[in-house]
Amino acid sequence: MALxxxxxxxxxxxxxxxxxxxxxxxxxxxxxxxxxxTIMGNLLLLLLIRTDSHLHTPMYFFLSHLSFVDLCFSSVTVPKMLQNLLSQRKTISVEGCLTQVFFVFVAAGTEACLLSVMAYDRYAAICHPLLYGQIMSKQLYMYLAWGSWALGFLDALINILLAVNMVFCEAKIIHHYSCEMPSLLHLSCSDISGNLIALLCSTLLHGLGTFLLVFLSYTRIIFTILSISSTSGRSKAFSTCSSHLTAVILYYGSGLLRHLLPNSGSPVELIFSVQYMVVTPMLNPLIYSLKNREVKEALKRTLGKSKLFN
Structure with missing residues (x-):
């Protein structure tokens, strides 16, 4: 291929x-x-949300999209990584690398947007419980979910259209287990100013922008929880958002640290990359299952039904 x-x-x-x-x-x-x-946990969560009517709420609608994104995120990078671990030549074609970059952009951007709209959902539920049904209408939460996908695809499309015009030097070694845009920019011999601007805009939108929305939502949530007089009331309110807050810390913590580090292939950089691209998609269904009473009850009902049929 001649880019x-x-x-x-x-x-x-x-x-x-x-x-x-x-x-x-x-x-x-x-x-x-x-x-x-990762595959089994997210598929099980998707099945529970789809089949159990008690989970047909905005929060679990967003969670079903998050589970699907995690399936995609992991499937974009891990199979190729497993193949290379068994191969003598750990190669990927230029076309395959650009394809991987595109879908990493889609998955990472969509997940960041979904985590921010889930934070807004928890803000509406805790800070305005009596108006929650009006605030989080079906039309709105459908727009928010599919809008997250649209932003992820648009961001990926802009970056990849700029990337296909790059000219690559003879040094073709990527000190990483997958293809990401910073790694490709490092190998380019052509003018990458447009690529850098697009990548900066992506980082501001899907990194700092969505994180700011999450931060503002949880600032209001924390003040509301602290204003509750009873200890049991505060505990109940916090339990409704603890799973999501844990997922946010894992994703943004490792993701931001990975992109703040220089693109050198250092062990620390690889650890943070594995954390947010491979480990977090596995942990999310566990977090929402172990820390969420409604999911555990739905699982019990599903297992109870299967025993009846047997």
């Missing part, structure tokens, strides 16, 4: 994980287990 009519690069080498054969075997087993748990 920009000048590039002779047809593939990249992904060298982000261990080069030791024994270490690669252990990593393969570890990430295979994580991936299988």
């Amino acid at each position: 920009g009519n000048n590039s002779t690069i047809t593939e990249f080498l992904l060298l982000g994980l261990s080069a030791d054969p024994d270490g690669q075997a252990l990593l393969f087993v570890l990430f295979l287990v994580i991936y299988l748990l």
